[in-house]
Amino acid sequence: MPIVVDIDVMLARRKMPVAVLAERVGITPANLAVLKNGRAKAVRFTTLEALCQALDCQPGDLLRWEPQGAVDLSPHAEGEATADARA
Template identity: 55%
Template sequence: MPVIVTLDVMLARRKMRSRELAEAVGITEANLSLLKSGKVRGVRFDTLAAICRTLDCQPGDLLSYVEGPEPASDGQSDGERDAK
């Protein structure tokens, strides 16, 4: 996946639990977990701003770009799609 979410690293640096961040930002722990795992297709700027405000960081501290293929959007890997 080209965009890597490093939210778990910043949480560890700030010695904060996901539950605390979710409460401070006003999102569910489930949604925060999906964001941490990179399984979301987008994030609202106001949510990103609240996370950065709470963790005292910049968006670039939470997200990085790595060259590579986009994940399959239909649940199939590239190999499965190419085999058909």
């Protein structure tokens, strides 16, 4: 799925246990795990708002889009392609 959920990143930055976040947001730890692992099909805006409030962050800190099949244009990857082209 091209939508990546970074709740684990924010939990680590805030040094907050999953159980504490689940309690503050008002969802079960099992439902939070579904969100964290990217298995959720949808997220209610009220839940997203509660996550942002509990973690003191913006929605973009929790969710990001990575297109599938994207070409890696990092300098390292580009250098490898150039080396292959010269061969």
